[in-house]
Amino acid sequence: MRGINSLAARLSLLFALVSMLLLGSIGTYLYHSLTREIAWRDDQMLQGRLERLEAILSNGESVDMLQHRSHLYDNMMGNRDNLLWILDNTGQALIEVNPSDLPVPNLPTTNTVRLMETAGPIQARLAWHTFEQDGRPLTLIAGKLLDERNQMLRAYRLRLWFALVIGAFLAFLLGWGVSRHGLQPLRRLVEQANSINIRQLDRRLDVTGEAQEISNLSHGLNRMLDRLEDGFSQLSRYSADMAHELRTPLTNLLGQTQHALRRERSDAEYRQVLESNIEEYERLSRMIDSMLFLARTESPSRQLICDSIDLGELVLQLCEYFEGMAEDGARALINQAHGTAVANHDLLRTALANLIANALRHGSPGTPIHISTMEIGERIKLCVHNHGPIISPDDLTKVFERFYRCDPARSGVVDSGGLGLAIVHSIAQWHDGEVQVESNAEDGTTFSLTLPRANSWRISFLFNGSDEGVRAEK
Amino acid sequence: MRILVVEDEHKTADYLCRGLGESGYSVEIARDGFDAQHLIDESEFDLVILDVMLPGLDGWQLLELIRRRSQVPVLFLTARDAVEDRVKGLELGADDYLVKPFSFVELLARVRTLLRRSPPREREHFRVADLEMDVLRRRVTRKGDRIALTNKEFALLELLLDRESEVLSRTYIASRVWQMNFDSDTNVVEVAVRRLRAKVDDPFTQKLIHTERGMGYVLEDRS
Numbered sequence: 001m002r003g004i005n006s007l008a009a010r011l012s013l014l015f016a017l018v019s020m021l022l023l024g025s026i027g028t029y030l031y032h033s034l035t036r037e038i039a040w041r042d043d044q045m046l047q048g049r050l051e052r053l054e055a056i057l058s059n060g061e062s063v064d065m066l067q068h069r070s071h072l073y074d075n076m077m078g079n080r081d082n083l084l085w086i087l088d089n090t091g092q093a094l095i096e097v098n099p100s101d102l103p104v105p106n107l108p109t110t111n112t113v114r115l116m117e118t119a120g121p122i123q124a125r126l127a128w129h130t131f132e133q134d135g136r137p138l139t140l141i142a143g144k145l146l147d148e149r150n151q152m153l154r155a156y157r158l159r160l161w162f163a164l165v166i167g168a169f170l171a172f173l174l175g176w177g178v179s180r181h182g183l184q185p186l187r188r189l190v191e192q193a194n195s196i197n198i199r200q201l202d203r204r205l206d207v208t209g210e211a212q213e214i215s216n217l218s219h220g221l222n223r224m225l226d227r228l229e230d231g232f233s234q235l236s237r238y239s240a241d242m243a244h245e246l247r248t249p250l251t252n253l254l255g256q257t258q259h260a261l262r263r264e265r266s267d268a269e270y271r272q273v274l275e276s277n278i279e280e281y282e283r284l285s286r287m288i289d290s291m292l293f294l295a296r297t298e299s300p301s302r303q304l305i306c307d308s309i310d311l312g313e314l315v316l317q318l319c320e321y322f323e324g325m326a327e328d329g330a331r332a333l334i335n336q337a338h339g340t341a342v343a344n345h346d347l348l349r350t351a352l353a354n355l356i357a358n359a360l361r362h363g364s365p366g367t368p369i370h371i372s373t374m375e376i377g378e379r380i381k382l383c384v385h386n387h388g389p390i391i392s393p394d395d396l397t398k399v400f401e402r403f404y405r406c407d408p409a410r411s412g413v414v415d416s417g418g419l420g421l422a423i424v425h426s427i428a429q430w431h432d433g434e435v436q437v438e439s440n441a442e443d444g445t446t447f448s449l450t451l452p453r454a455n456s457w458r459i460s461f462l463f464n465g466s467d468e469g470v471r472a473e474k
Numbered sequence: 475m476r477i478l479v480v481e482d483e484h485k486t487a488d489y490l491c492r493g494l495g496e497s498g499y500s501v502e503i504a505r506d507g508f509d510a511q512h513l514i515d516e517s518e519f520d521l522v523i524l525d526v527m528l529p530g531l532d533g534w535q536l537l538e539l540i541r542r543r544s545q546v547p548v549l550f551l552t553a554r555d556a557v558e559d560r561v562k563g564l565e566l567g568a569d570d571y572l573v574k575p576f577s578f579v580e581l582l583a584r585v586r587t588l589l590r591r592s593p594p595r596e597r598e599h600f601r602v603a604d605l606e607m608d609v610l611r612r613r614v615t616r617k618g619d620r621i622a623l624t625n626k627e628f629a630l631l632e633l634l635l636d637r638e639s640e641v642l643s644r645t646y647i648a649s650r651v652w653q654m655n656f657d658s659d660t661n662v663v664e665v666a667v668r669r670l671r672a673k674v675d676d677p678f679t680q681k682l683i684h685t686e687r688g689m690g691y692v693l694e695d696r697s
Contacts, residue, residue: 278688285575321652324665357660
């Protein structure tokens with residue numbers, strides 16, 4: 001069945017198979033009933049014949065007389081299939097009607113009527129009974145050859161087989177027609193699906209009036225198309241944003257270099273241009289790094305190497321790293337983190353560093369930044385909290401998108417180019433975790449990263465493993 | 475010190491040649507794997523800088539060939555920062571690698587490290603002009619006056635003193651002082667250097683810590 005690709009052919013074959021099974025079972029049942037019925041009738045007839053013979057003999061007729069009055073049983077026999085023996089106690093046949101010349105059967109004496117079938121080339125069904133007349137035991141045997149019966153049953157069997165094959169064939173043909181007709185909606189679906197391409201990603205499959213199974217399938221496909229359209233438009237937006245972001249440093253590079261070359265300048269001026277160029281190059285390089293990092297999240301191919309990480313220690317390390325920046329704005333980094341998370345060390349550190357950098361960038365001077373943890377069941381939530389201008393509800397849903405900036409004017413040289421939070425988001429997803437943000441006037445802004453706490457999480461697959469895992473430190 | 479640069483990109487090869495030449499190394503250039511193989515057979519080098527994407531004989535094959543005959547330090551350059559590439563290179567016997575684009579300062583720092591064959595001796599005492607550092611007693615003085623530094627400021631100053639007159643890139647400083655070997659988007663290093671300067675340089679007329687704009691920082695006596 002696996003070798004057959006057409007659904008219609010498979011269904012028709014299944015139809016044929018099922019019909020064959022059904023017809024076969026019914027045929028077998030009928031055949032056996034018929035066989036039993038015929039056998040029962042024959043047995044009744046043989047027994048009746050014995051009873052009549054016995055009745056004749058009981059009425060005082062002697063066997064010798066019966067021998068002479070053969071018409072009594074001749075017409076009883078009627079045809080060549082019937083057998084009759086009356087045997088004396090020595091096994092000698094006193095009366096014998098045996099057109100097929102069967103040997104005289106040697107049967108045990110019995111007071112009740114018994115039945116058996118003879119073996120041998122000529123099969124016969126025998127009924128016998130021992131009867132005493134005038135103190136002398138006589139064995140009455142009535143029989144019937146099974147030839148005719150067997151022949152009839154054989155013909156019947158043949159007809160049954162024939163009906164079975166014809167039936168299965170008809171079932172196959174009917175099944176074929178029915179399946180083709182039944183699969184019509186599927187073909188319509190294929191036609192519709194074929195008409196959808198990149199330019200018409202907004203098209204959907206029409207489900208009105210289709211069978212439930214088909215409309216379920218269409219709904220599923222439509223939902224898939226929704227997601228694809230979403231991802232695709234995000235991707236195109238991403239490409240456009242990316243090109244736009246690259247334009248800014250390139251404009252600076254082109255402009256200031258051309259400006260410098262317009263006339264002779266002092267060494268110091270040339271030097272300044274070159275130095276400024278380096279800053280732009282570095283910005284470009286950082287952007288490309290971030291983009292590559294994000295691009296790799298879209299083609300996960302490798303297992304993420306995870307350890308149990310002491311969050312208190314990791315945050316302490318990061319607080320030391322950002323200490324200077326924090327103190328510059330008279331801010332304090334307060335480490336309230338403890339517990340462990342299962343994560344890739346370098347990726348988690350990058351994510352946390354981005355969150356802390358973000359808090360430092362947007363937090364008001366003179367207010368502390370808290371980094372705390374909260375255990376929720378099997379997971380641990382890392383929160384980075386800062387006071388400062390709140391993020392509007394509209395922006396809250398978009399802050400993790402690439403190149404998204406709450407304030408379009410704010411894009412300094414020392415900036416991730418709007419990718420920092422997108423990277424946090426990707427890292428959270430790799431770890432089967434999530435990242436959230438809350439922002440309101442009373443509580444300030446909190447970014448939280450939820451990760452598995454212990455080893456009871458499913459393995460995520462990741463692109464090229466950890467980024468800094470194998471850096472050669474000399 | 476002779477360095478062999480195996481690089482097929484002309485611009486890259488040229489600037490590596492000039493840059494390393496100006497830093498006092500004598501540089502040979504090979505444009506493809508076969509050239510490189512020939513040059514290695516002909517003469518001795520102290521270091522090989524190898525681009526792994528080469529026409530003809532590729533970088534990996536060349537690396538294997540080099541390793542079969544000598545233990546010359548090999549620094550390989552790759553445009554793909556896939557972990558497989560790095561692992562492969564290091565497994566084949568390369569000593570270090572850099573991912574393109576890299577800064578020249580970074581390259582120079584790695585080259586110096588590789589050529590400094592014996593591991594650097596831990597120094598206990600530094601002196602540049604009137605600045606002194608006693609590592610064991612964690613004491614820093616300038617003109618005899620004690621300067622109080624935080625742990626990280628001390629580590630930063632120790633690094634700058636240890637690599638006196640060498641321009642150190644921000645990335646390198648971040649990796650050595652904070653063990654943060656990722657390229658941060660923040661100006662953490664700038665801020666740290668500024669704060670260190672406020673204590674070490676600002677009160678004095680002679681400045682010791684200098685910014686090489688676009689490259690990094692250097693500590694030296696320029697008087």
